[in-house]
Amino acid sequence: MKTALTIAGSDSSGGAGIQADIKTMTAHGVYAMSAVTALTAQNTTGVKGIFEVPPTFLADQLDCVFTDIPPDAVKIGMVSNKELIETIAEKLSEYGAKNIVLDPVMVATSGASLSSESAVTALKERLLPNCTVVTPNLFEAEILSGLKIRSKIDMEQASQAILGAYGCAVLLKGGHSENDADDLLYQQSGPTWFHAGRIETKNTHGTGCTLSSAICSNLAKGFDLNTSVKKAKRYITGALEANLDLGIGSGPLNLAFAIEGNF
Numbered sequence: 001m002k003t004a005l006t007i008a009g010s011d012s013s014g015g016a017g018i019q020a021d022i023k024t025m026t027a028h029g030v031y032a033m034s035a036v037t038a039l040t041a042q043n044t045t046g047v048k049g050i051f052e053v054p055p056t057f058l059a060d061q062l063d064c065v066f067t068d069i070p071p072d073a074v075k076i077g078m079v080s081n082k083e084l085i086e087t088i089a090e091k092l093s094e095y096g097a098k099n100i101v102l103d104p105v106m107v108a109t110s111g112a113s114l115s116s117e118s119a120v121t122a123l124k125e126r127l128l129p130n131c132t133v134v135t136p137n138l139f140e141a142e143i144l145s146g147l148k149i150r151s152k153i154d155m156e157q158a159s160q161a162i163l164g165a166y167g168c169a170v171l172l173k174g175g176h177s178e179n180d181a182d183d184l185l186y187q188q189s190g191p192t193w194f195h196a197g198r199i200e201t202k203n204t205h206g207t208g209c210t211l212s213s214a215i216c217s218n219l220a221k222g223f224d225l226n227t228s229v230k231k232a233k234r235y236i237t238g239a240l241e242a243n244l245d246l247g248i249g250s251g252p253l254n255l256a257f258a259i260e261g262n263f
Contacts, residue, residue, distance in 0.1 A: 002220040003031045003069055006213060007044035007062070007088055008077030008103075009038040009050070015252030016206035021075060021213040024256040027235070028217035033069060037079050037088075044205055044247030052080065055087040064089070066095040072221035073099035075213050076131075080105075082122040089126035099219040100129045102168075103212035106140045126168035131184075133225060135171045135212045138164075152182070152193075159186035171215070171229055173208070185229050192226060194233050199240045205249035210238050210253055 004025045011017035018034040025032035030085060037058060041048040065071065074097050079085050092100065106120060128144075129133060139148050145158035145165075159170040163186055172184045181199075185192045214232030215225075223231065235258070242254035 001029070001031045001244060002072045002222075003033065003064055004075065004213075004216050004220045005033045005035065005071035006075045006077065006216075006262070007035045007037060007058075007079070008075070008209070009040050010036050010207045010235055011206070012039075013043040013205075013247070013252070015044065016209045017078065019208040020206040020252070020255060021077065022215075024213040024218045024235075026212050027255055027259055028214060028221070030072070030217045030220050031069070033065050033071060035065060037077075037084050044251050046248035046249070050080070052084065055083045057167075059087050059091060060245070062091040062095075066091070066097075067259055070095070071097070072103065075103065075215045075216035076127065077103045077209055077212065078105040078121055079123070082118040083114065084227050085119060085122040085126055089122075089130065092130060097130075098132075099216070100131045101212050101216040101219065102127055102134045103208055104136050104144070105208070106136075106143060124166065126161075128168055131166075131168040132219065133169040133171055133215065133229075134166075135163065135173060135215070137173045137208065141170075141172050152184075155184050156186065156191050159191070162186075163188070169225055173211070180233045183229075183233065185226065187225065191224055194229065196233065196237065199237065201243050202245060203239055203253065204240070205243060205247075205250045205252045206239070207236060207253065210239060210255060 006021035008030040009017045022032040147158045147162040169187045174182045181196045183194045214235045218228035239253035242257035244254035
């Protein structure tokens, strides 16, 4: 069995973070492991509190995983401070980690900043150059590229700038676009557009975590990046269409839609 590691925060409501990652990886048939960067108290209505783990304890978690069950791919999610980012970068380098997917959780859907300036700088300098692909939303891509994004041409220019600056492929998510939900994968070979219509549902909690974990799972299984993204997009569409209506706010996706009853 192929293996995958998620390095991210815990979501007590189970819709995002390591909980969504583990569910997604399991649905893809890979063995999921986790290194927790923070505990959060949250539900479908919002985040009540965040408790970050000490960098030394994060290092211990990563040591335990890599020295016993080395992952075939790694997904990095919520990491909100410089010290934790540096710890992750050091350990991934120490163990020669491969197939690294970075979901740069820096900006909330509302546009509010979730990371300090020093954390963003560390992410740019220490993590991005060693990643296979980064999966920013439009707000995050503006921070990483320094460019304003208002159109598909802007998306291509911003992605090209990120690729040029950090050397990793970019999957720029268009979900916050006013017109459609098209995503752009930009690699050294050039741009590839993934076209998708909007799915009318309020239950979108954890979509970013799910997409990056699905890509990670497919990379772990040996698919190339283009195929991994295509398969991940198909999976998240199905999870959204299944419309798991839980909670009074923005509910979670039905991440088990593809395996329900198959036992």
